[in-house]
Amino acid sequence: MRERPELPVEEMDLASIMHALADPSRLRMVAALDGQAELSCAALGEQAGTAMAKSTTTHHLGVLRDAGLITTRHVGQRKLATLRRAALDARFPGLLDAVIAGVTGP
Numbered sequence: 001m002r003e004r005p006e007l008p009v010e011e012m013d014l015a016s017i018m019h020a021l022a023d024p025s026r027l028r029m030v031a032a033l034d035g036q037a038e039l040s041c042a043a044l045g046e047q048a049g050t051a052m053a054k055s056t057t058t059h060h061l062g063v064l065r066d067a068g069l070i071t072t073r074h075v076g077q078r079k080l081a082t083l084r085r086a087a088l089d090a091r092f093p094g095l096l097d098a099v100i101a102g103v104t105g106p
Contacts, residue, residue: 007068
C-alpha cells in the first residue's frame with residue numbers, strides 16, 4: 001500500500017491541527033505518541049479509546065496525518081505511527097505541550 005506524502009511544515013495550518021485535536025480519541029492518540037519513537041496503529045487505537053473499531057482507528061489516523069500531526073509507515077503488515085513533534089514545535093511553539101498537558105493533567 002502506498003503512503004501519502006508527509007505534509008510540509010509550511011503547509012500546516014492551525015485550523016486543521018485544532019480540528020484534528022478536537023476529538024478526544026485523537027487527542028489521546030497524540031498524547032500516547034508523545035515521547036514514543038513510534039507505535040503500531042493497533043496499539044495506538046487501544047490506548048486511545050475503549051472498543052474502538054479498526055475502521056474508526058483508521059479514520060482518526062487519517063485525520064491526524066492529513067493535518068500533519070503524525071506520519072505513518074508500513075513495516076510488513078504493520079503500520080507504525082510517529083508524532084511529528086519537531087515539525088509542530090517549529091511551526092507552532094508550545095502548542096503540543098499545552099494540549100498534551102490538558103490530557104495528562106498538571
